[in-house]
Amino acid sequence: MQHAPGGSFPSVPSAPAITSKPQSKPPASLPADPPLTTLESEIREHESRNLLALAAHQVILRVGWIFKVESVIIPTFVDAIAGPAWVRGWLPFLNRTGQTAAPFIYSHMLSSARLKSRSLIVSSMLLSAPFFLLAGTWAALGESRPFWLVPFFLVLYLVFFAAVGVNQMSFGAVQGKLIRPQRRGRLMSISGLVGSVAAITAAAIWLRPWLELPDHGFLYIFTTAASVFLAAGLMACFVYEPFGAVQEPRLWRPFRDAWDVVAHDASFRKMAIVAMMFSMAHLAFPHYQALAKGELGRSSYDLFVWIVAQNIGAGLFSALSGMLADRLGNRFALRVLGFMAAGIPLLALGLSQLPPEEGREYYWLVFLLLGLAPVIFRTQSNYVLELAPQEEHPRYLSTLNVCQSAPFLLSVPLGMAIDGFGYRVVFSLIALSGLTAGLLTFWMDEPRHHSVVVEELPPDAP
Structure with a gap:
């Protein structure tokens, strides 16, 4: 099968789209692997180096991330400058809007880039940048809390996650080009376990004493996060990436490109539905610490314990998902992770009904399971990378981002629903969506058991 240069769909009466369809059964014998091209041989020669460099990059990012954990640090900061649940409800919406819009616009440029690692470095x-600005503003204001601080923070939050979206898409594209599918789980396991140990160590040394300060040490926390993210960009410079083939210019048509993927790849459509159901469970992230604060009480030490528990969970579940994905495929890994995630809101509700001292003692289990969230998103991306040829990875990843983000339109109404109806009703519905996502994985295709075939796209619009 031949692909158009650059992985784009040329403006001709019809063009091939890549999709996956199941075979009735595996072939009796597999043909010999085709000989490697010069570019593939060069990539294979440096694969071990690149696996370690990318793992180190992810480890450093994990250390930076612990200083701005979405389930603890950022909601605590919002509570300090605002308060109501509907304000926290903006966080998931802005999070996913930034992670969706920026990659959606940028994906065509990344697809045609001969060196995709440059995008990883810059992003x-x-x-x-947003955290350096936030730290400087917080230092300049002192005890003052002007009315514009909340919208200023929300804008910076949106900008940060726009950069996150481009960064994650760039990492996926670099990984898809330089690391074979059977070793991507190993990359996830290494970066997850080592990253968790490094992040927890940093939290124990710096984050815990800062959280005990009267203002929770936000100046030190945000400055450190910004510095570590800068170091992650420098680490990405050690990735060895040979120049790709010269790409033909392609039209900037992100909506049409995304629609082509959804409309003509049945395997992707199934993944998209499952991803949207998983995203519903992510909407509750900013509210778990607020539930504990209101029902059980909360101290600065609790915040530290929850952050550590979440990072331990992320490391353990990264190793579990990586092992399952390499051996049994990403579909099976998503199924296991999905059923585990469905129990998080129910566990939080149950613990919140215990006597305060007892509930606080075990509430760290909620945050341990919240470590599933980044692993699930990463596993979804790895699944999608196996559906498409390398030159189409940015387009598939950006389209997946759109599908993952659609439920986040409900994040602000969900915060208002918590204010109006309480946590029990809302968290029960979120648990149901997680259970549904796990069940739907039985309907998904496993790319490693499928052949790649060609379908015809409709004619391009003039």
């Missing part, structure tokens, strides 16, 4: 460094 990693850009993660630091």
Whole structure:
């Protein structure tokens, strides 16, 4: 099968789209692997180096991330400058809007880039800018809390996650080009376990004493996060990436490109539905610490314990998902992770009904399971990378981002629903969506058991 240069769909009466369809059964014998091209041989020669460099990059990012954990640090900061649940409800919406819009616009440029690691380097460094600005503003204000601080923070939050979206898409594209599918789980396991140990160590040394300060040490926390993100960009410079083939210019048509993927790849459509159901469970992230604060009480030490528990969970579940994905495929890994995630809101509700001292003692289990969230998103991306040829990875990843983000339109109404109806009703519905996502994985295709075939796209619009 031949692909158009650059992985684009040329403006001709019809063009091939890549999709996956199941075979009735595996072939009796597999043909010999085709000989490697010069570019593939060069990539294979440096694969071990690149696996370690990318793992180190992810480890450093994990250390930076612990200083701005979405389930603890950021909601605590919002509570300090605002308060109501509907304000926290903006966080998931802005999070996913930034992660969706920026990659959606940028994906066509990344697809045609001959060196995709440059995008990884620049986007990693850009993660630091919003937090340097936030730290400087917080230091300048002192005890003052002007009315514009909340919208200013929300804008910076949106900009940060726009950079996150580009960074994650760039990492996926680099990984898809330089690391074979059977070793991507190993990359996830290494970066997850080592990253968790490094992040927890950093939290124990710096984060715990800062959280005990009267203002929770936000100046030190945000400055450190920004500095570490800058270091992650420098680490990405050690990735060895040979120049790709010269790409033909392609039209900038992100909506049409995304629609082509959804309309003509049945395997992707199934993944998209499952991803949207998983995203519903992510909407509750900013509210778990607020539930504990209101029902059980909360101290600065509790915040520290929850952050550590979440990072331990992320490391353990990264190792579990990586092992399952390499051996049994990403579909099976998503199924296991999905059923585990469905129990998080129910566990939080149950613990919140215990006597305060007892509930606080075990509430860290909620945050341990919240470590599933980044692993699930990463596993979804790895699944999608196996559906498409390398030159189409940015387009598939950006389209997946759109599908993952659609439920986040409900994040602000969900915060208002918590204010109006309480946590029990809302968290029960979120648990149901997680259970549904796990069940739907039985309907998904496993790319490693499928052949790649060609379908015809409709004619391009003039």
